[in-house]
Structure formats: C-alpha cells, structure tokens
Amino acid sequence: MKLTVIHSAILLSLIPATATFAGGLDRSGQSILAFLQPGNYAEAGISVLDPEVKSNQLNVGDMAEDYYFPSAAIKVQATDKISLGLIYDQPYGADSLYPVGNPVFSANGQATRVEVETHNITALIGYQPTENWNFYAGPVWQTVEAEIKLRGLAYQGLSGYNIKVEQEEAFGWLAGFAYQIPEIALKAAVTYRSEINHKADTPETFGFGTVPGNVVVGLPSGTAFKTEVVTPQSVNIDLQSGIAANTLAFANLRWVHWDQFAVTPYYLKAASNNNLIDYSDDQWSATVGLGHKFTNKWSGTAAVGYDSGAGNPVTTLGPTEGYWSVGLGGQYSPAANYFIQAGVKYFWLGDATAQTGGNPVGDFEDNHAIGYGMKIGYRF
Template sequence: MSKAISTILGGALLLTSVASAAQAGGLERNGYNWDLLFDQDRFASEAGVIYVMPDRKIKNAVDTDPRDGLGANGIGGGSTSTHETPNYTVPRFGAKVGLTPDADCLASYSQPWGVHTNPGADWVGANQNIETDIRSNDYGLTCSYKFDVGKGQLRAIGGVSYQAISGYKNRLVVGPAAFGPAAALFDGQGKLDLEADGVGWRIGAAYEIPEIAFRASLIYNAEIDLGQINGTVDLTGLPPMSTGRLAPFANRITDVYGTATMPQSLEFKLQTGIAPDWLAFGSVKWVDWSVLNVVSFCPTSTKGIVSCGPTSPVLLTTLDLMFQDGWTVAAGIGHKFNEQWSGSAQLSWDRGTSTGLTTQTDTYLLSGGVSYAPSKNVELRLGGAVGMLTAGSYGPTSCPKTGGCGNDVTYDFGDDFVGALSLSGKVKF
C-alpha cells in the first residue's frame, strides 16, 4: 500500500471509531474495531480516546404508577423535564505484530458496551430511573493469515475476547411521603449493582489488493454468554416493613443473580482507491440487540429452588430493555493533501434500538477528521462529529412480564444534538 493511501486510510479509520461511539445503539459504546490488524507494517500500535457529548432532553413527563406515590417525592412534586445523558469518554488501545510475512496478530483493549443515564432524583420519573451506569472491558486477541489469490490476497481471520461487565441502576422504589415521620431518615431509593464476565470469539475473511487500497472484509462476532450475573439489591433507603412484597428485603442488602447474553454482530466493510490520492469507504453492521429484553434478578437464596424469570414468584427486580436489532450504515471519502496531511469525511445512519423503553432512536451523523504524519513511523489523528438524535417517546410496551413494561412513567423527547471529539496516535515500524 502506498504511503499516500495509508495516510488517508488513517483518517478514515478514525471516523469509524468516533461515529460508533457517538451513535451508540442498544448498550453499544464503541463496538468492535479490528482495522489495525490490516496495517502493512511489521509492528503498529495505536491508542486513542473519544469524548462524546449527547444532549438528550426529556420533557412532558407524567408519573403513571401510583404504587410508589406520585412525583419524585411521592406527593406530586418534581420536574416534568430533565437532561438524561451526561458526556462520556471511550478509550481504546491496540498493538499489531507481523509474526511472519503472512501471519499477523492484534492484541486489543476496548470498552465495546456501556450506557450512562442520569436524569436525577428531582423529576417525576424518578421511579423509572435516577441513574443507570453500565460499563465494559474487552481484552481481545485476533489473528489472520494471508493467501495469494488472483491479483490480491485472501485473509482468514479468527480471534477470542474476554469481556467483563459491571454497573448499577438507582431508582425511587417507594415515595418517602409514605414513611410518615420516618421520611426524614429514608429516601425511598433502591440500587441494583451487578457484575459478570464471559468469553467470546470471532471469525471472518478479507480480500485485499494493496496497490489500490482495495479491501472487502466480513467479520462475525459471536454472542458472549455472561453466565450468571451476580449482584446486590440495596433497599436500605426503605424503613423496615411488616407487610407487602418488599417487606423481606426492606432496610437490607440482598444478594441477587440473573442471566444475560451480549449480542452477536456481523459487519461488512469496503474500501478502495478511486483516483490518485483519493479513497472511498463504507460499511454495514448488524447487531443482535433483540437478545436483551427483560433481564430478571432474583434472590440468590432461591437459586435451584425456583426459576428466575420475568414472571417468577421470587422476582425482586428487572432491567427492562426490549431492544430491537441495530443496523448501522456509513459511507465516506478521504483525500491526501500533501506528504504529511490528509482528511476524510463520512455520513452515517444508525437505526434506533428502542421499542419504547429507552431514548435510543435513529441517529444521523456527519464526521470529519484529519491525519498528520510528521514521519513515516508516527501518525496523529484528530476527528469530530455532529449529529441528530431523533425524537420519540417512552411509555407502556409489550414485554414478557406480568402487566407489561413501561407502566411507571410516560415522557417525550425531541430531535436532540450529539457531538463527539476523537484524538489518537499511532506508532509503526
């Protein structure tokens, strides 16, 4: 691959990462990215960080569940609008080594999944969510082997990942107004903490013609079975109770367990040189987010006695997601300005994964980036993106749970802004 195309490609790959982090369907935070595996140098390492600024605003909120009182304080108080999504950062690192002229391996660290919503405790939907924060760490090893085929090379790809998930959700369980004189001592909130891990694998193939920077790749990432999710439900924000479903758990911390699977995905990427110093690229990605619907949590003490599910008699709490599959389509173009500078631009669309229980609707994004190579061994990249999070609403949704899901609050959200910045550096030789 010529130095010109290599430099242009660096800026193009930057846009793939910044767009993925900013669109974030389902629990996606930065997804998977194995592009460094294709670097033509014997050794290449890359580190970067993406800063995302979503501005999702909730409005017209109505508390529709009188069982915990009405409003954030249980007697009708609280705002009907709030900001839901704080800014977040996504780091990544990779190091690729050419073991032989035909065999390459990439060790990588990323945070593929995650979500952080923080509407706070002072809105009328506090019984649905005060703060939710899910994080992930993925440690991967991906290798490939090349064969000469026709004018180019066919590359077989395979790899494994160890993935760890952790997080929490905090919400209003019982309005403090119901506590009488004890309201000064208890806030009525409950918190679910969870952690889990699992191992996954990937397989794929690519066909490359380096002289014209042509590459077509298809990579399948298998689902990751998290096995048993371990956690706790903290209801120390409730006073002791003598009756009711929560009486055995009030004013204490209870060990809980559940099960979940992180989704499989399939991504096709295509790039090619189209004229001297010009590169076109695009991708289509499918993610099986529908595998996450209602995640149930039951007391660990009941494991092996009664099954845990959305309608289990020992169910303590749930994470109601009910995602639909995600699709992302992107296309862009890159150009080399001189021996050191190149730039690229990309348009992308992400189909929202929400079916009524989240604010993750369709996202449209325009991304741009520049790449600066002060020497043949070092490359610096800076990128940015602006986009629109499309409008929608939250409310009652059909789900495998008695009484359905989304019966706690209703609200709307409009077309909102999202922005992102990315900075990365690459060393190769």
C-alpha cells in the same frame, strides 16, 4: 489511480475514531481495522461524547452524562503469512443521571441513575495465504459491571429499587476474513463476534435500602441470586476502495442482535414481572465517507452515518432511538511511520417514547450529541 503502499496505509487509518451514540448500549463499534493495517502497527486513542437528551413533555433537562473511553491496538506481522494482534475497547456502556427535583424520576432527594461499563480484549491470529486474502479469528475476554437506581413516579411501586451488577468476566470469540488489492487500496472485510454470556452476582435492594432485594418471600434471609447478562452477537462489514489519486471511499455496515435482549434480575421480576432492560429490534448502522491525502503530511475525511436504534418505545435508562450523523477527521503525519489524528462528529438523535414496565411515560424529542476523538498511530 495506482496508490503506493504508504498512501493506502495512511488513507486506511483516516476513518475518524470519534465516539458513537448507537442503538442499545453500543458504544465503540468494535472495529478491527487496526489489525488489517500492513506490516507492524500500533495505535492508541480516546473518544469523548457530549450528549443532550431531554423531554419538554416531562420537564426533564439533560439526563445523559458525558463520557469518554480509550482504545488501543497492536498488530505484528510475524511472518509473510501469519499476523498477530491485540485490540482493547469498551464496546457497551451507559451513563445517565436524571435531575433531582423532578418527581417523575426522583424521590427523597435522589434521582434515577444508571452506569454500565464493559471492557474488551480481543486476541487475533491471521493467516494470509496470498497477498489478497486474510483469514483471522481469536478469543475475546470481556468484563461487565453496572449500578442502577430507580427513583420517582415513573417506576410506581419500584421507586427506591437499586441493583449492582458485580464485575464479571466471560469469554467469546471472533472470526472473519478480508480481501484486498493493495495497488488500488481496495479492501473488504467481514467480521463476526459471538455473544458473550455473563452470570453476575447482583445484590438488589428496595425501599431506599430498607428491604434486601435478594430476599424473596419463601426463601431464607440472605439467599443470593445471579443475573444473566448476554452481550449480543454482531457482524461488521468494512469496505474501502481508491477512487482517484490519493482519494479513498469507505463504508462500514454493522448489525447487532439486540432483538429479545433482556436483563431480568430475580427480585425485580418477582416484585413486578418486568425486565430491568430490554430491547425489541436489532440494530442496523452504516457509515460512508471519503478520505483524501492533500500533501505528504496532511489528510482528511468526511463521513455521514445512520443508526436504526434498537426499537421504540425504549427504556427510560437511554431514551433515544438511533441517529443521523456527520463527521470530519484530520490527520497530520510528521513522518511516514507515524501520525496524529483527530475527528469530530455531530449526532441528530432519534425521538423516542420512554417506558417502564411496558407503560409509556413520555416522549424525548429534538436531542443531539457531539463526539470528539483523537488517535496516535505508529508503524514499526
């Protein structure tokens, strides 16, 4: 069962880079596997997700927008014992638009809308005291921005509320370690990411723009407020091992600390005593699968996944609770030093009860999503 270095490297890169529809606002999964590749390595990829989230009970058609996000990474083995890396991804996000005309989620020709976008750049330095161990750490630079509009009977007196989270940057950190036995393609890695605290300018308006949301009774006109947004801490565990000639078993386990997560704009809280977004449970997810090298140029993977979600009932801005998934990936390697990879993943999205202000609005059931991904990798 002994595997050559290049076989190990090819199989390691096979985990499909398809989009996810995870608990809370989780999107990319924040993988650092590119940094654990042998030698010098670079990759670039793009993922697309096409979800369908509806509620027959509320007569809501598809309210989940398609979205895509790119990723990139570079890793340099500076010396026998020191490695350096940069990873770019978009770890958290949301993109939803309810149909206009449904009075539950629209009013005055406008519909409830949410857009949340984040960008991450992770810088890594690794120390390998032996060929088996790798200890790594580094800073994380992150930006967050969002725009949310609430419309319709679901929000009662808050229909017409708008908030814009101005782009804000902040820093966190990452640390972890990996153990490997290259001869049998065995690798285990544990990676911790810290929470990142943003305090962003958040202009709020209410009543379809007629009342400034940053003006509260008793405060001068134009009083501005900042809203705290704390992206959660997380732990990733990546496992792989050769189990037969040219065959690899792999798994990824992920924990994200969504419990007690809340976004509480000042004016919204003053007007309603509610949070804009909150979650009640931590997210747990797992992906397990097999990779196989069929020829010197062709390889493939198959994987199944589970995500617990971040609690139920959920916000109307993302009314699903976790998922089950199956995925397939393929890789073509024209030469030993580069490859092209593509993958597809199907999600059975968990049923959820949507709520606003702690009051259930209705159920969203029997939903699904399809994710696609493509990646190019190069060894130099």
